[in-house]
Amino acid sequence: MDSAVQTINNLTIGFKSQKGKQISILKNISTTIKKGETVGIVGESGSGKSTLALAMMGYVKHGLYTISGECLFHSNNLLEMKNKDLENIRGRKIAMIPQNAGQSLTPNLKIGYQIDEALKLHTDLKKEERDKKISELLNKVRLPSPEIMAQRYPHELSGGQQQRVAVAMALAGNPELLLLDEPTTGLDVTTQAHVLELLNFIAKDTGTSMVYVSHDLGAIAQVSDRVIVMYSGEIVLDGPVRSILKNPIHPYTFGLLKSIPKLTSPGLPDSMSGSQPQPGTIKTGCSFYERCNLAEDKCKNNSPTLEYIDDLNTSVRCFKYKELINVKETNLDSVKSINNDVLQNEILDISKVSISYAKQKFIDQLLNKIDDSNPTVQDINININKGETLALVGESGSGKSTILKSIAGLLKTKDGMIKFDKDKVLSNDLKMRDPGFLRAIQLIFQNPDESLNPNHTVEEIVSQPLRLYFGLKGDELKQKIIEVLEKVRLGEFYLTRYPRQLSGGEKQRVAVARAFAAKPDIILCDEVTSALDVSVQAAVLNLLQELKEDFGTTYIFVSHDLAVVRAISDRVAVLYQGRLCEIGPSKNVYQLPSHPYTEVLLGAVLEPDPDVKPKLVAEDIVEEKPPEQGCSFQGRCPRILGDICKNEVPPWQIGENGNSIRCHIKVEDLKKQQNIN
Amino acid sequence: MTLEKEQKKNNLQKVYEVIKTMASKPSGLIGLSILLFHVILAITSPLYVPYDYKAIDPSLMLQAPSSEYWFGTDSLGRDVFTRTILGGRTALTVTFFGSLIALLWGGALGIFCGLVGGKIDDVVMRIIDAFLSIPWILAMLLIVSLLGTTTLVLIPALGFFYGKGIVRVARAATHDVIAKDFIVSARARGHSNLSIIWNEILPNVRDAIMVEGAMRWSWMLLGFSSLSFLGFGVSPPTPDWGLMISNARGLMSFAYWAVLAPIFGLSSLIIGINLTADAFAKALGIDRSTKAPV
Numbered sequence: 001m002d003s004a005v006q007t008i009n010n011l012t013i014g015f016k017s018q019k020g021k022q023i024s025i026l027k028n029i030s031t032t033i034k035k036g037e038t039v040g041i042v043g044e045s046g047s048g049k050s051t052l053a054l055a056m057m058g059y060v061k062h063g064l065y066t067i068s069g070e071c072l073f074h075s076n077n078l079l080e081m082k083n084k085d086l087e088n089i090r091g092r093k094i095a096m097i098p099q100n101a102g103q104s105l106t107p108n109l110k111i112g113y114q115i116d117e118a119l120k121l122h123t124d125l126k127k128e129e130r131d132k133k134i135s136e137l138l139n140k141v142r143l144p145s146p147e148i149m150a151q152r153y154p155h156e157l158s159g160g161q162q163q164r165v166a167v168a169m170a171l172a173g174n175p176e177l178l179l180l181d182e183p184t185t186g187l188d189v190t191t192q193a194h195v196l197e198l199l200n201f202i203a204k205d206t207g208t209s210m211v212y213v214s215h216d217l218g219a220i221a222q223v224s225d226r227v228i229v230m231y232s233g234e235i236v237l238d239g240p241v242r243s244i245l246k247n248p249i250h251p252y253t254f255g256l257l258k259s260i261p262k263l264t265s266p267g268l269p270d271s272m273s274g275s276q277p278q279p280g281t282i283k284t285g286c287s288f289y290e291r292c293n294l295a296e297d298k299c300k301n302n303s304p305t306l307e308y309i310d311d312l313n314t315s316v317r318c319f320k321y322k323e324l325i326n327v328k329e330t331n332l333d334s335v336k337s338i339n340n341d342v343l344q345n346e347i348l349d350i351s352k353v354s355i356s357y358a359k360q361k362f363i364d365q366l367l368n369k370i371d372d373s374n375p376t377v378q379d380i381n382i383n384i385n386k387g388e389t390l391a392l393v394g395e396s397g398s399g400k401s402t403i404l405k406s407i408a409g410l411l412k413t414k415d416g417m418i419k420f421d422k423d424k425v426l427s428n429d430l431k432m433r434d435p436g437f438l439r440a441i442q443l444i445f446q447n448p449d450e451s452l453n454p455n456h457t458v459e460e461i462v463s464q465p466l467r468l469y470f471g472l473k474g475d476e477l478k479q480k481i482i483e484v485l486e487k488v489r490l491g492e493f494y495l496t497r498y499p500r501q502l503s504g505g506e507k508q509r510v511a512v513a514r515a516f517a518a519k520p521d522i523i524l525c526d527e528v529t530s531a532l533d534v535s536v537q538a539a540v541l542n543l544l545q546e547l548k549e550d551f552g553t554t555y556i557f558v559s560h561d562l563a564v565v566r567a568i569s570d571r572v573a574v575l576y577q578g579r580l581c582e583i584g585p586s587k588n589v590y591q592l593p594s595h596p597y598t599e600v601l602l603g604a605v606l607e608p609d610p611d612v613k614p615k616l617v618a619e620d621i622v623e624e625k626p627p628e629q630g631c632s633f634q635g636r637c638p639r640i641l642g643d644i645c646k647n648e649v650p651p652w653q654i655g656e657n658g659n660s661i662r663c664h665i666k667v668e669d670l671k672k673q674q675n676i677n
Numbered sequence: 678m679t680l681e682k683e684q685k686k687n688n689l690q691k692v693y694e695v696i697k698t699m700a701s702k703p704s705g706l707i708g709l710s711i712l713l714f715h716v717i718l719a720i721t722s723p724l725y726v727p728y729d730y731k732a733i734d735p736s737l738m739l740q741a742p743s744s745e746y747w748f749g750t751d752s753l754g755r756d757v758f759t760r761t762i763l764g765g766r767t768a769l770t771v772t773f774f775g776s777l778i779a780l781l782w783g784g785a786l787g788i789f790c791g792l793v794g795g796k797i798d799d800v801v802m803r804i805i806d807a808f809l810s811i812p813w814i815l816a817m818l819l820i821v822s823l824l825g826t827t828t829l830v831l832i833p834a835l836g837f838f839y840g841k842g843i844v845r846v847a848r849a850a851t852h853d854v855i856a857k858d859f860i861v862s863a864r865a866r867g868h869s870n871l872s873i874i875w876n877e878i879l880p881n882v883r884d885a886i887m888v889e890g891a892m893r894w895s896w897m898l899l900g901f902s903s904l905s906f907l908g909f910g911v912s913p914p915t916p917d918w919g920l921m922i923s924n925a926r927g928l929m930s931f932a933y934w935a936v937l938a939p940i941f942g943l944s945s946l947i948i949g950i951n952l953t954a955d956a957f958a959k960a961l962g963i964d965r966s967t968k969a970p971v
Binding site: 408409410430433435438439441442443445446447450451452453454455456460464465468514518 | 857858859861862863864865866867868872876877880881
């Protein structure tokens with residue numbers, strides 16, 4: 001095995017519990033990273049994937065220690081090396097790219113200086129050579145005009161550019177192995193697609209081996225040659241990317257792939273029940289036993305071993321993998337299509353709404369000058385019918401959360417009007433709103449860690465709206481709380497728990513329960529699934545859909561994830577820089593011809609399929625402010641016509657499928673252009 | 678069981694757990710025992726003092742410690758041991774209630790300012806800053822000389838001056854939670870400000886404010902003794918450590934015992950409170966080492 005860069009043998013890493021019990025985080029990991037190979041490590045949070053990546057650098061987190069096994073880089077065991085020797089390997093031979101590049105770059109040093117530091121540390125080049133190398137590296141990661149870029153500070157770059165700088169720094173020492181820990185997780189869809197494409201290019205260009213750690217199967221599919229699936233600290237599946245993603249033979253991977261919403265197959269994905277066992281709780285048997293559909297008695301009592309299957313070139317840890325070998329399609333037949341009774345009853349009418357974050361100057365206020373600054377969100381017209389799910393889609397900074405906040409009354413609108421139930425105008429000021437309207441519109445937030453008071457029990461959390469709106473007390477209150485909790489599949493058992501004692505999915509269920517306790521007409525969902533693991537995300541989406549069918553609630557669903565939006569929404573509104581680009585029934589918006597921005601977004605979506613490559617149409621630029629006049633998308637539009645786009649606000653056109661597109665290009669022309677590409 | 682009852686049981690359990698954690702480290706155990714010792718002494722000492730604390734006897738002036746007078750006698754022939762074990766009573770009572778007042782008004786104003794923000798917050802905080810810039814001891818002297826040195830003046834005056842710092846701590850702690858989504862969510866539901874403070878903010882800032890209050894207590898004790906030392910605290914012949922140190926300090930070169938005993942009493946109590954407050958902070962998971970005293 002000459003070509004092996006890193007070999008991991010029987011690695012077990014764990015910690016000692018307070019009672020002195022030894023608990024393993026990683027269990028008997030054995031694998032080999034070959035030269036020039038890109039290996040993707042996938043798993044849900046808590047599966048041990050980051051611990052494994054760190055161990056590959058010879059680093060074990062504080063509190064953890066190596067119980068057994070070794071991690072060989074060529075022939076040196078990294079886990080037994082002295083710090084001094086490790087310093088020579090880290091950066092030079094093995095480099096790491098962290099998740100959040102913005103936080104790992106020093107904010108007060110120029111980009112060029114920081115790369116120079118890495119070069120000084122990891123190479124023996126002279127000053128002039130290093131300067132040349134800096135430009136070379138910045139060029140390699142495709143940053144425009146490297147000389148100017150080197151003079152900038154990290155905060156002057158966008159998230160995608162920062163990530164590129166991090167890649168450049170990692171490449172400074174010409175490493176043989178590159179470890180990437182969720183490198184694209186915090187990025188926008190289009191930026192993510194660009195960064196992944198860059199990583200692919202670098203892997204081919206330099207022949208560096210890469211280990212790509214992610215929870216996102218879509219990203220993994222784009223970069224990896226081989227995929228390792230981890231569950232509860234064990235490798236459960238290890239094989240070539242195609243066979244793993246197209247024909248997963250472990251029930252966990254099978255379920256995981258099923259639970260990912262896809263653009264190509266609308267409707268809600270299947271969800272997996274249960275959650276990953278806590279470290280140290282599984283004594284005997286398969287760690288996936290409790291969630292497995294195929295499980296039988298044998299799985300409960302015996303732990304399966306990692307078995308190598310010759311003709312698939314895959315290792316699998318399952319007794320029953322044979323049952324899955326011939327199942328080819330993983331998704332199509334199981335998808336539940338959503339079926340909502342949308343009444344032609346308007347429940348919310350947003351007309352000509354603009355919102356501005358800019359504060360009027362004190363003097364201007366005195367002189368009664370009209371504020372003519374360019375508002376963050378402008379000219380939003382949306383009607384929402386009863387029982388409908390409307391999705392607002394866009395990248396960060398598109399104003400989707402801003403619109404949500406102003407519907408909830410948390411932000412004042414500058415212009416325009418929001419009408420509830422046909423003719424009741426919602427006041428701009430939260431305090432002036434009728435309590436009945438406040439009850440009717442409830443919010444669910446992105447991160448349940450933030451939206452649930454850490455010092456309240458589940459009972460107190462859910463009791464808040466019940467006491468406020470219905471004045472319930474005592475036994476009646478308790479009865480109602482239990483009733484609401486049962487609706488979200490949490491039992492009485494959870495009443496006395498604190499949020500920190502719940503898993504991510506359970507926390508989000510509590511947040512959903514709190515919103516539904518108010519018996520709302522409209523629920524505003526702000527990225528409700530983006531902080532959750534894939535399998536949990538599917539479960540929460542299914543829950544929301546069921547509750548909607550029971551109560552006839554209207555959802556306004558904000559998300560940056562187009563696949564999730566496709567799965568749950570009836571109608572989609574696409575936003576760029578606070579301006580509407582396109583709106584229509586979701587199945588129509590997701591079809592071409594569409595607004596150039598929708599086209600860019602759709603092209604950048606990553607499918608968990610190595611054969612579907614993202615189409616990169618537009619430049620990866622980040623705009624901070626909407627343009628003063630003209631079309632909002634003029635700065636990035638790949639199909640820009642010319643001056644007309646810069647000077648005139650485009651008109652609304654009715655697209656071929658009944659969706660409204662706001663563009664200067666005629667729908668027929670859009671159709672021609674988009675079909676050619 | 679109703680919500681309220683369960684809540685009560687939960688709180689009691691929490692207090693018990695916090696005390697248990699505090700006592701599990703040597704420094705916390707030492708602090709707690711010193712504090713407990715002083716409190717018990719202050720409550721029970723009148724029952725077993727060997728002599729009358731105000732009995733003046735010129736023939737017994739400045740006796741060295743002996744089996745009869747354990748800590749010797751002072752310049753008026755009074756027993757130092759008697760006066761030392763009685764000397765903490767006023768100080769403890771005044772500062773305990775003083776810091777309670779400081780805690781209440783400082784905490785309430787701080788949370789209020791943190792919540793409402795804007796202009797009101799600006800104005801209140803500038804006033805607090807202005808007060809912080811006045812040397813408290815001068816202001817105290819002014820108040821005490823105008824209104825007298827009774828406990829009814831001292832407690833609120835000390836409580837006021839030591840509460841200013843708590844306003845800032847409470848405001849900062851409120852700012853930490855105010856941006857969290859659960860507050861936004863409560864606002865969007867339409868809860869009143871009072872209900873948001875009581876239900877959502879208070880449980881999250883309570884710990885920080887309580888720890889701050891405990892620290893203020895020890896500083897206030899030192900402040901109160903300084904006032905007594907200057908002659909503006911308790912009036913003679915009431916036994917008080919600050920006053921005792923002040924009276925005996927001129928004779929320190931040949932009657933060290935008359936100074937040493939009250940100094941020991943005062944410093945051990947302050948150390949006790951400090952250690953307890955630190956252990957309290959650690960038990961609640963608050964790191965005091967990163968915060969400079971305001």
